[in-house]
Amino acid sequence: MTHPTPAAEPGGRTAAPPPSPPDKGLRRGSVGLLGAVALGLSSVAPAYSIAVTLGLVTLTVGELAPAALLLGFVPILLTAFAFRELNRRMPDCGTTFVWTTRAFGPVAGWLVGGWVVQIATLTAMTALSSVGATYLLHALGLDAAAGNPAAVTGTAVLLLAVLTAIARRGLHLAASVQYVLLGLQLLALFGFGTAALLRPHAAAPSAAWLDPLAFDGFGPCAQAVLLCLFIYWGWDSLITVNEETEDSDRVPGRAVLVSTFVLLGTYLFTAFATLSFAGTGETGLGLGNPANATDVLAGLAPSVLGAGLAKAVELAICVSALSALLTTLISSSRAALSMATHGALPSVFARVHPRHRTPATGTLLFGAAAAGLLVLLQLLSARFLGDTILSIGLLIACYYGTTALACVWYFRGHLRASPRDLLLKGVLPLLGGLMMLAAFVRSAYDMYDPAYGSTSFHGVGGVFLLGAGSFVLGAAALLAVRSRHTRFFREGRTAVADPTVTED
Template identity: 70%
Template sequence: MTLSSNDSPAGPRAGASPSPVDKGLRSGSVGLLGVVALGLSSTAPACSIAVTLGLVTMTVGHLAPAALLIGFVPILLTAFAFRELNRDMPDCGTTFVWNTRAFGPWTGWLVGSWVPTMATLFSMTALAQVGATYLLSVLGLDGLADSDAAVTVTALLLLAGATVLARRGLQIATGIQYALLGLQLVALFGLGLAAFTRPGAATPSLSWLNPFAFDGAGPFAEAVLLCLFIYWGWDALITVNEESSDADRVPGRAVLISTFVLLVTYLFTSFAAVGYAGTGTTGIGLGNPDNATDFLAALAPPLLGNALAALVQLAVCVSALSAMLTSLVGSGRGLLSMTTHGALPKMFARIHPRFRTPAVGTVFFGAATAVTLVVLKLASPRFLGDAILCIGLLIACYYGATAFACVWHFRHRLRDSVRDLLLKGVLPALGGLMMLAALARSVYDTIAPDYGSTSFLGIGGVFLLGIGAVALGVPVVLLVRAHFPRFFRQGKASVAPPTTTEFARNES
């Protein structure tokens, strides 16, 4: 993309946000509430808390709420980076565009695109499986829910349905998300209220939020890493920035709103669950290994009865499905942006003439997820579990890089005001450092052969999958560079036109 006459030094005001290239999407098709709903749905709140709170409690006991609160801090600091970068460069390519602009095409392609793509692929395989298992259980087909083949086939069918919906348009996807998200929040808050009012439940204590009460750095770090996964996914809402009203402000506001809604929901649920079930290792206790990956299944029947417990099961099912749908919406737009900037084949830029969606990219990502699911299941059912555990490593990698990209991109504007210094510099830098520490800890923990379900030559399968996924991106980028050399020569300047300040500095 070259500078037009309107981009000359006398054109835009200093520091003005560049307008994204028109990619053919339907602008103004979703408002603040819709964007927030997409962000919340992409985190799969009911599913995420169901499969993670037990693991957190087994690690730190009654301090699970404290882990959730501390795990929120790097997420919030990173959210400020996403908001500021979106204001300056509203583009559905998000981390790809921002990291390319800050650090160059190599970093943009590998860390800003490949790493989040691998995290999303692994996550979607898990979501499809969880959704399929819960759907079969809700339908009373418990025998099929215990069959790997039946679950896999059902997961593929659900994935195909989500792909069709994502291809049809953002308005349809957003409307469905309202209903799915509403069911999740009603189920979680209803369960929490029932737990709080049940006779004999322990009274919640502020000591459960004490960040200094952890028994050593190991359990603390492990619990916080698990909590990163609980919050992950809200950034998918930024991929619809070019289709939202007031594209440079609404997604940024939605980022902060969605993250705080998640914090309140998770803290309320964790306080209620710990107070009612306790942290014991037997019965309904959250420390019971049998409840580790689905505490809702243990708590819902005695709290709500079988009929309403089935509603909670349905909430977890739709939580997985809604997150899968949102992931497809965001991933297709990411491929569209990369193509628009000359980093992928032109077929991914094809927009459906009626629905105004990146149809090819959406279908491609749905098919890639299906292939990943089948390959991992054929390799080993336990292999898929390790793929899920390695997501935390990938999250810390690209979230941290994006936080540092914010600091580097705005480095010449940090002295403009106290606000710029804090929101574009200090807070994102702290978020990036915390993500870097989480990444280092994740690498240290996952390399152990007993971490996860598989190992090879004395190295944990979770480490091999996580680091292997990142390493695989290097030959992929080399292959892409051979086919799209222009992007790797000019990508840093072409993904977003320079502001007046940058233009003047480059000319001096």
């Protein structure tokens, strides 16, 4: 494996290239480029994401929804370059934890690169399991059960158990399952879109729908772009399997770019087809009708495909959520494995199954934690669960932005080596990081409004309090961990280059 020219470390020192990631016991070469792309696409849940977001975006900016999707893609693409360059330099399954630690030190690495990512992922797992269970019950014709919170929660816990068992068995099996699940999603989306465009009364798509200068003011544009920004979230999960991917310092980075562009193409095609068929009217099937906003595909599918095939679309959305859930189980356990291997978490997370070569204990713990959190949130309130899910936006913008800036800071002494380095390691990641942090500020501003979401407390939006509370809880956890894992916090950046825990 080759490494690029040594980069300047924080403090101005020039260090030798970091060694290859320590052998954590994972099975190397389990997936190639196609498998990594499949994992990246699956983790985004494209069918579910576009189904529940397109209507909300259209309510905000009308027929300019495709333009909002395109603008929302820009910071994602710029951030993806940062992920690619950092992975080429440090292909470790800890990804943002390792990279942020090397750039900004152990406190930032543990809190932003570790805690924030894991809490966002764990919260997303509760949403995905609940959504998958609901759509599965609908697809099976059990509409009464789909409206019963206890039945949905029970089904979600069962699905979590099944997918945890698959994730525990190994990446090769999980990737094989993802090929099928992703294929069903894409078939449903492109089948729906093609049928919608071919309907007799469908309007011709217009290039004006992509005009980024046509928005009626900054406010609606920013709101729509923020909605679009987070439907791309999740592609970075494929980086966490870099140590199990062929050519680990290059293939995952290529898979990142391929998966993001495939997402963009899929979303734009679906948006154009849906707008052409339904328009932006405020009644009936129009996308300006609030009744259609929360699930565009399920609402339009009977008119586009007929009642029989509409069930297939519901099943595709179910598959989309479950596919993403499987990938998050894989990514979260491997991120925790890296943190434990580098001495930042208890060694139990570093245990690798001797036969399956997976972080089996961590996978089981995350599956159980997601099930427990789902049950707890459902017992508290369905509204509380919804606001908890909405708060993920703050966490995503925080760690994406920090990772992009970590790329610039880590490579700062190497940016004058070539125009390529300046562009791909400096300018583009810097722009992406600043855009993400601007999205963080804007999201926090919007979420502070008590009308945002379903709950509030003393005039402050519940979504904001839950998002801010995640950071406060993380700071408290950091203090507790720091007293038990002193070497990591004392030696800092060196700790993620040299392993401190070895488990068979």
